[in-house]
Amino acid sequence: MLPAQEFDLLLGTLAKAGYELVGPTLRHGVIGLGVIERAEDLPKGVADEHAPGNYRVRSDGSPGWFGYVVGQESWKRYLFPPEQTLFRAERDEHVVRFAGETPETRRRALLGVRGCDVAAIAKQARVFDAYDPGSSAYGAALAQTFVVAIDCSHPAATCFCTSMGSGPAADEGFDLALTEIASDTEHYFVLRTGSASGRRIAEKLTLEPATRLHREAASAVSGRAVELIERGLDKQAAKRLHADHPEHPRWETIGDRCLSCGNCTMVCPTCFCSRREDTITIDGTSAEQRLVWDSCFNRDFSLAGGIVRESIASRYRQWMTHKLSTWHEQFGESGCVGCGRCITWCPAGIDITQELAAMAGDRGAPP
């Protein structure tokens, strides 16, 4: 049990262990992610409202420090940077030499990772590790990362983690997990450890053991959060979407609404697509290749002689069926964690759960 007034003890202990602290910060009316140093830097007394294509943060004077969910940023930028150098090449007459870039790996503590995002980190790790286990830059960055999870207490209207089995509380994939209990009379956190490095940090905190009352209060927070989740998604129907409804007329109506802006792919904590960009110095002797985030909503994303997905409908189908269905064949699980970001940050307010329900309701794709 960690009293709220001693929260800085946790932050200080992590900092002393060499971790840069990254956590939720309120900027420009959005709960984003940034470097924090003390509890004072957290967005306190605020709540967030989510709806398809809609997001607002309001001050509600609530006593909690984590009474909101996820903003548009996910933690993926810290483990899978939006831009990274892959290699440099030097040319001297006929000879070209290549040197792979060694990415900077910083010891970093991610503070306040929600269950959905804890699951997303594990999913991306599996994607990047699938080809050559143990050799990915993602895995190297993750090995330097300390994850402090926070159980959600106030899920948003767009959340559906319960359907995807990823929340509202995390059950693995973290070093430490906290449940916040906040009222006008008391404010504390109940800790769980999830790894050896988590236990080492917890030992240094010399915590008062949680009583039965503390533990019951913590499980009540998570239990209430489960009940507050309104949205859902039929995971079995999701898995079958690609096989059952590849040519459902609904794709056309989504295509009419979708702007193909790619917001959903940028905010999605599991979307991993990238492209390579090459540059060369003006004297022609040095070149560099960089990896940058890409989006399957870009028109030239997929080529086979020409553009494969000319229609926006086909691009949305690619994104949604990959996330929900074909990820299973490719990586052995669903690619969705139910964070709801794609719903909130879609300028057209397209709701993946509603679209799935509309198609899955039609059992009769004619043979």
Next chain:
Amino acid sequence: MSLSQPHPRPFRVCAVSDQLEDTWTVELAPADGKRVVAAPGQFNMLYAFGAGEAPISVSRIHADVLAHTIRAVGRVTRGLRQLVVGDTVGLRGPFGVGWPVETMSGGDVVVVAGGLGIAPLRPVLDTVARERSRFGRVQLFYGTRDRASLLFQDDLKTWTQQNIEVNVIVDRGSPDWRGPVGFVTQPLEAATINRSATALICGPEVMMRFAAGTLLRKGLNPEHLHLSIERNMECGTGQCGHCQLGPYLVCRDGPVFGYDAVSDCLAIREL
């Protein structure tokens, strides 16, 4: 833990030979002293200095020398066009699943190629020609645009001498062409094909769908039908997402697929 990002290996250009006005072959050998092992049907990512990488299938395997037959279509391939003998080029690979050469052994083989689709099939035909007694009747059906776009003419002669039945057809006739004119399915339709043969098809998707349809109507077992799928592979390791075809990552699960695995996907528009 520090970890270096993967980068291309330097390969030396051993030979450059023009095939057509816009198509040429480069032969590459490792410049780092290490070996390279490639299988027919696999591809490499070739790096044109400062311009980027392009997926190019291996068009001949001769010990440590890998041939790549390239058509100039974009920035990278035009960059590769500048290579001369003695240059260094970057190569990542080989990647992917190739043709089922081992399981073809002992049976009849039907090879159907369209245009540049003959390139990834050439190492298979080389193997057949070299180890001719391991295979039964071998038929090649090669369709191309016109007489001027006919690739590997010397090889066609060699293969004929090795008792491979070579059928060439062009889309557009010309005064210097005395062979048949039409679509590659025409000689395929007219030929006697052993139902137990293994068929390998590579070319534009439309051509592959029609050729597969013809062979299936002639009683070929769909399990013995294999196609090579073209997509814009970028990473080669199933991590960039570009080459997805429904449930498949073409760079990892292909580019060669059994017909049954991909026939549903190929029937869906814009997948």
